Amino acid sequence: MVWKPEHKTGIPIYRQIMNWMVKQIEHGHWPAEMKLPTQRKLAEQLQVNRSTVIQALEELKADGLLTGKAGSGIYVSQPGWHELIHGAIPRWKERINQSLCQANSQTIQLINDFEKRTDILRLGTGELGPELIPSGALQGTMRQVAITERDFGYSEPKGHIQLRNALTDYLKTRGIQANAEQIVIVSGGIQALQLLSIGLNSGQLNMFHNSPSYLHSIPSITSTSITSLDKMKLKSNQSFYYVIPTLNNPTGISLSAVERQELIKACAAVNLPIIEDDVYRDLAFEKPPLPLKSLDHNGQVIYIGSLSKTVSPGLRIGWMVGPESVMDHLADLKMQLDYGSSAIPQLVAAEWFRSGLYEQHVSALKKQLKQRADFTEALLNTYFSDFAEWQSPQGGFYIWLRIKQPIVTKALFQLLLKQNILINPGYLYAPNDYEHIRISYSYCSREELARGLKKLAQELKARLGGINNEH
Amino acid sequence: MVWKPEHKTGIPIYRQIMNWMVKQIEHGHWPAEMKLPTQRKLAEQLQVNRSTVIQALEELKADGLLTGKAGSGIYVSQPGWHELIHGAIPRWKERINQSLCQANSQTIQLINDFEKRTDILRLGTGELGPELIPSGALQGTMRQVAITERDFGYSEPKGHIQLRNALTDYLKTRGIQANAEQIVIVSGGIQALQLLSIGLNSGQLNMFHNSPSYLHSIPSITSTSITSLDKMKLKSNQSFYYVIPTLNNPTGISLSAVERQELIKACAAVNLPIIEDDVYRDLAFEKPPLPLKSLDHNGQVIYIGSLSKTVSPGLRIGWMVGPESVMDHLADLKMQLDYGSSAIPQLVAAEWFRSGLYEQHVSALKKQLKQRADFTEALLNTYFSDFAEWQSPQGGFYIWLRIKQPIVTKALFQLLLKQNILINPGYLYAPNDYEHIRISYSYCSREELARGLKKLAQELKARLGGINNEH
Structure with a gap:
């Protein structure tokens, strides 16, 4: 009866209170229809703020274990705990568990949650760090860009025409001919993948990809890794071949021009359309081979680009390029999902392309990333070389570090x-890969990289030692 | 051989060329493997720009009917037209047709397409017109609002904490107690509906609603109208009850305080959670009854709000409020769909709530809408009163006009x-409703309303006359 929540356990206080209350009900200490003490009394007894008690009570009411009666107080719900779990209003937990949509893996959820904290060393984060984001220049554009009353209305299904026109010019410089009707603006590359995966299949969709792959980390997309292109024959009518031909995430590898030709040919031979995810292209240190899309004579390739890696993920601006009929369909679908992307970031993006700010920015950014890559490799040489291996990065953000034991x-x-x-472990990108870590040199400051990698090396070494001792 | 596209048919020129080419192939005039004339020759022959020819050729290549051979020209595809339709690379049409995702109805597609034109009188458009959008004030906020480097990064799963904190205060003034963890920022109310419909069911979801309903116009959400609450027992574990209790779209009707209590009770009795879509609340001319969510003691109601109707749809800012465990799940799902909403409009919205700009704006807006409502009713009295009926609007945008014959x-x-x-006909909101038109007084200028409604009345009268003559 004198239980009290503990501080410093890492479990939020209201969660501890919830757990305690559930136990009281489960063990029969609190029978059905029992009236709970008042919020004030509970707060006194547990020595917490009243708002913390309220939070715990609200959650348990939401779960159906407690019932509020207006003006009278809170009671243990009528049908008893076990029945409730299987038949309570509104049975949220059951609905969540039965949901068709798989939750992100626990590791990804933890990454998403911890990334908002400022005291975390984010050694694997796949985005530009605060020092590399051109926030001053973006704010400058926000102050200048003309936004009409019409722009503040609903968007056109395919996105703002100014941005699509700007992209037509931009894509031309990357070898891709596309008019505005063949382009759909999306909220980043991930939305393009979702639209493609739900909009062009009858329920049995499968995405083929090389292993390891970023795609493996998205639970809502069913994907299969293949080691040889010959195996792609299966179920081609429900499938795509997904590829990041330039600076693959997480390996950093790029396909050669010949490999690109071969991939297009192999996919054409088995009627398999290609999704070309090209969001890292503009961050290659040396000019990369042309995109697959530029070699596409049969409308076989859907091309994805984005500003999330090159300028700012907070803009949520990406694009898809493909045959007009396919883009018509996917734009219609996007209207059903979110009624188009916000006009403000679309106009900011259009202005960046039009004014040349984009090209200036990526040109300077690449130099900074190269310096960071060199700095990081020097750190790896110092701390990791006796128990890990890696390839020198050719651009982008990542070094795909292989530890010589699966730890x-x-x-x-x-x-x-x-x-x-915070690290991005290999098992996010390939099943049962316990050897790799995706190191990113784009997010942390140099000081953080130095501190974080040193500590990471110590931890890894200690574990290697531990394993060695066991033998 | 001397066919040429016609202008002024309404069918784009490149589409006409596509149709002509398909016929040539279908009828065997152009056999498999035939090499087509050069783009230049075709353009001369058809008397169109070369870019128009290229567009038609690209589309037919995308459909698999033509094949481009690098450096050699364009050919009629090998396996012949009929086989191609059933086995071509990449068979986009087949994929689109088999897609699980239903396309928007043709009427909605036409509305989405025509809304981008400036020469259209939009008599049914459910948004603020250019005169009512506070674009000056919004631009002012954009110039002032502080956006940090961190804000230009990826968003937190539930949305920017500044906006969620601001919403906690805002919701309190509407009778709803919610902390920041019980709120998820979404790209407008429609994204909330999508997340709820895909995130909390195992595939048999059904949304119940009163008829007529906005929900009926979204093909990707399976919904059923019910006339009596007794019928809601069915399949409750896969269902929700969807309701716009204040200023329903399209009817404009609001539930009384007693009706709200009864609805909550009836749904609780059959274990049915409620989705309360409350996006029009702040546009009620007189203070409306409290939201259902404020009466919710059991976490039974998911509440949806948005700035799309009150400030600007182009911001794409809405919110969901519900039990923390449910919001955790849906925020995780949103990360998989689009990695969160753009930070810029989130910060603009937060500043509008914090500074009081929001309340000032809606207070002035309501007065303008009331004047427009009165002006529009006067027009209806002049032109429509002998063959149509309606109720005086209590707020929002709409008058649900009933024509006395199903025309x-x-x-x-x-x-x-x-x-x-451009009108929004009744059949969008209820099956086989050919009597109603959703008139909106929020979008057109007064001059446009006067001109458009007069013309609409003439057309309707002519049809009524026609039908009368037939009898």
Whole structure:
């Protein structure tokens, strides 16, 4: 009866209170229809703020374990706990668990949650760090760009015409001929993938990809890794071949011009359309081979680009390019999902392309990324070279670090998290890959990289030692 | 051989060329493997720009009927037309047709397409017109609002904390207690509906609603209208009850305080959670009853709000409020769909709530809408009173006009479109409703309302006359 929540356990106080209350009900200490003490009394007894008590009570009411009666107080729900779990209003937990939509993996959820904290060293984060985001220039554009009353209305299905026209010119410089009707503006590359995966199949969709792949980390997209192009024959009418031909995430590898030709040919031979995710292209240190889309004579390739990696993920601006009939269909679908993207970031993006700010920015950014890549490789040479290997990055953000023993487990991920180090482990990108870590040199400052990588190396070494001792 | 595209048919020139080419192939005039004339020659022969020819050729290549061979020209595809339709690379049409995602109805597609034209009288458009959008004030906020480097990064799963905190205060003034963890920022109310419909069911979801309903116009959401609350017992574990209790779209009707209590009770009795779509609340001319959510003691109501109707749809800012566990799940799902909403409009919205600009704006807006409502009713009295009926609007945008004969057909919709008048016919909101038109007084200018409604009345009268003559 004198239970009290503990501070510093990492579990929020209201959650601890919830757990305690559930136990009281489960064990029969609190029978059905029992009236609970007042919020004030509970707060006194548990020595917490009243608002914390209210939060716990609200959650348990939402779960159906408690029932509020207006003006009278809060009661343990009528049908008893076990029945409730299987038949309560509104049975949210059941609905969530039965949901067709798979939740993100626990690791991804933790990454998404921890990334909002400022005291975390984000060694794997796939975005530009605060120092590299051109926020001053973006704010300048926001202050200048002309936004009409009409722009503040609903968007056209395919996105703002100014941005699509600007993209027509931009794509031309990358070897791709596309008119505005063949372009759909999306909220980043991930929305393009979702539209493609739900908009062009009858329920059995499968995306083929090389292993390891970013796609493996998105639970709502069913994907299969293949090692040889010959195996792509299967179920081609429900499938795509997904590829990041330039600076693959997470490996950083780019396909050669010949490999690109071969991939197009192999996919054509088995009637398999290609999704070309080209969001890292403009960050290649040396000019990369032309996109697959530029070699596409049969409308076989859907091309995806984005400003999330090159300028700012917070803009949520990406694009899809493909045959007009396909784009018509996917734009219609986007209207049903979110009624188009926000006009403001679309106009900011259009102005960046039109004015040349975009090209200036990426040109300077590439130099900074190259310096960071060199700096990071020097750190790896110092701390990791005796137990890990990697290839020198050709651009983008990532070094695909291979530890010589399979110790990059979920336990290690969580152990590092407790020390405020966030990594992107290999198992996010390929099943049962416990050897790799995706190191990103784009997010942390140099000081953070130095500190974080040193600590990471220590932890890894300790584990390697541990394993060696076991033998 | 001397066929040429016709101008002024309404069918784009490149589409006419496509149709002509398909016929040539279908009828065997152009056999498989035939090499087509050069683009230049075709352009000369058809007397069109070369870019128009290229567009037609690209589309037919995308459809698999033509094949481009690099450096050699364009050929009629190998396997012949009929085989191609059933087995071509990449068979986009087949994929689109088999897609699980239903396209918007033809009427909605036409509305979405025509709304981008400036010469159209939009008599049914459910948004603020250019005169009512506070674009000056919004631009002012854009110039002032502080956006940090961090804000230009990826968003938190539930949305920017500044906006969620501002909404906590805003919701309190509407009778709703919610902390920031119980709120998820979405790209408008429609995205909230999509997240709810895909995130909380195992595939058999059904939304119940009163008839007529806005929900009926969204093909990707399966919905059923019910006339009595008793019938809601069915399949409750896969269902929601969807309601716009204040200023329903399209009818403009609001539920009384007693009706709200009864609805909550009736839904609780059959274990049915409620989706309360409250996007019009702040546009009620007189203070409306409290939201259902404020009466919700059991976490039974998911509440939806938005700035699309009150400030600007181009911002794409809405919110969902519900039990934390449900919001956790839906925020995770949103990350998979679009990685969160753009930071810029979120910060603009937060500043509008914080500074009081929002309340000032809606207070002035309501007065303007009331004047427009009165002006529009006067027009209806002048032109429509002998063959139609309606109720005086209590707020929002709409008058649900009932014509005394079922003449509001797809044919009428298209006839009016040819005269540059865009209406929202009743059949969008209830099956086989050919009696109603949703008139909106929020979008057109007064001059346009006067001109458009007069013309609409003439057309309707002519049709009524026609029908009378037939008898």
